[in-house]
Amino acid sequence: MKILAVSDTHGDREVLATILKQQPDLDGYFYAGDSELPADDSLFQTYHAVEGNMDFDPNFPMSVTTTVKGITIFMTHGHRFGVNFGLDKLMAAGEAAHAQLVIFGHTHQLGVEERAGMVILNPGSISQPRGQFANLGGTYATVSWTEDKVHVDFLKRDGSIVAPLSRDFLQA
Template identity: 60%
Template sequence: MKLVVVSDTHGDAEILKTILKQQPDADGYFYCGDSELTANDPLFDTYQAVAGNMDDDPDFPLTVTQDFSGVRVWMTHGHRFNVNFTLAPLLAAGQAQQAQIILFGHTHQLGVFMEEQMLVLNPGSISQPRGQYARLGGTYAVITWTSTQYHVQYVNRDGQPVPKLAFDWQR
């Protein structure tokens, strides 16, 4: 299975179209909020999207849960879970949904780790990155998995994998 995860474009719809061309073979496309677009934008026929703190359209859901071959993915933007200060509420909400993968945005900083057998991932902001990897000019994440392993590869705006940002975990 292959998922593409992107967040925090803040009005940059063109990069979402570009990513679809860069990653045409994904099983799922997830958008973690702050598009500043409307929920009925044709991009969201492909990307599953949640509301970010900068999204005014009430038709965006606050969370999305989807199962892929026995792996439950749960996504939110993160602002309502206080992710700038702690990840505890986010992790508790993911556990309550029996998620194996938790996706979130909001901080504009990429990050990924395993916690309580859950893969927790922030793709960073593709348009307004912050933190240690801001110099990359924006990132998104590609998650693939087998029955025994998760693989996460961060990718830059040009569609190039970032060699130092590839990670593997046992499932």
């Protein structure tokens, strides 16, 4: 199973279309909020999308829980779960959804870790990055899930992998 996660485009519709061309034929595409686009934009026929704090179309859901090739994924923007102050509320929501992968945005800072058997992923902001890796000019992530390993790559806007940030998590 291989999916893509992106967040926080803040009106940059073209980058979402470009990413689809860079990463064709994946098993799932996930957008973690703050597009500032209407929920009926044709891009969201491909991307699962949630409402961010800068999205004003009430037709976006606050969260999405779905299963892709046997892996349960919970996604939200993160602002309603206090992610700027820690991941405990987000983790509780992921556990309640029985998720193996939790995707969120909002902080504009990339990161991935494993907690309580869940991989917690923030792909960073593709358009307005912040923090330690802001100099990369924006990032998104791909997640490859096999029977024995989860592999996460962070990619720049041009689709190139930032190899030093790649992470593997072994499955029990």
